[in-house]
Amino acid sequence: MSRRTYRVVLVAVEIAVPVLILVAWQLWTVHAHSVKFPRLSTILVEFRHMWLFSQFGTHVVPSLERIGLGFAIGTAAGVLLGLPLGLSRFFRQLAIPHIEYWRAMPPPALLPISVLLLHSIGNTQKVAFIAFFSLFPVLLNTMDAVRAIDPTLLDTARSFRVPVWERIHRLILPASLPQIMAGMRNSLALAVIMMVLSEYFAATSGVGYVLLISKNTFQLAPMWAAIVLIGLLGYLLNAVFLLVERRVLAWHRGWRAATPQ
Secondary structure: OOHHHHHHHHHHHHHHHHHHHHHHHHHHHHHHOOOOOOOHHHHHHHHHHHHHHHOHHHHHHHHHHHHHHHHHHHHHHHHHHHHHHHHOHHHHHHHHHHHHHHHOOOHHHHHHHHHHHHOOOOHHHHHHHHHHHHHHHHHHHHHHHHHOOOHHHHHHHHHOOOOHHHHHHHHHHHHHHHHHHHHHHHHHHHHHHHHHHHHHHOOOOOHHHHHHHHHHOOOHHHHHHHHHHHHHHHHHHHHHHHHHHHHHOOOOHHHHHHOOO
């Protein structure tokens, strides 16, 4: 089987599996007549009505803005903190207990205090909540990537008196970038989860807020439509990130090996 044929088969399987699941859902709900599980056709009609027209600007756009801001802030903070911590063993040993403590903290445990400290109505609380939990995958991956750099390269740069900024810009960052991007991909998935969680408990707009209202008013079709939208947002954001990653890491030998010549 040629490489191109193999990729076509993979794409076909990737499309076929969710399609088969959706067909099975429709066939089962037609005969089950369950109030808790509406028909797929009913959910799709509700999805089109809610998210493609009337409520897109009111709820989807604010959610995307919160994800984008929180993810960007968390990523920037993770890289800026991870570089010096990866280079300095002393500061890394001081920071690791604090990092592990807050990284292990369940997000719902910090949500009430974040609402109290940063207020519940504005975007500040939600963006800060998303940024805080998006920080850790990037931070840990950056630290590990810097630590994995061959010490001989760093010693050589120091012996030639290469300025610190040049060392970071031309040696440390390029060598760490593949692992940093892997951490960013995990952070993006966390940003979507944290967006839903923050809007679910403290918001007047957003997809999580719609999910809460639908649940509280027992509107099951809108609730399932919101769940479908959250899954689609996560899938599409990941697909966009992979396209960006492919361009940013085009120089990396792993991407070159995976790209047909």
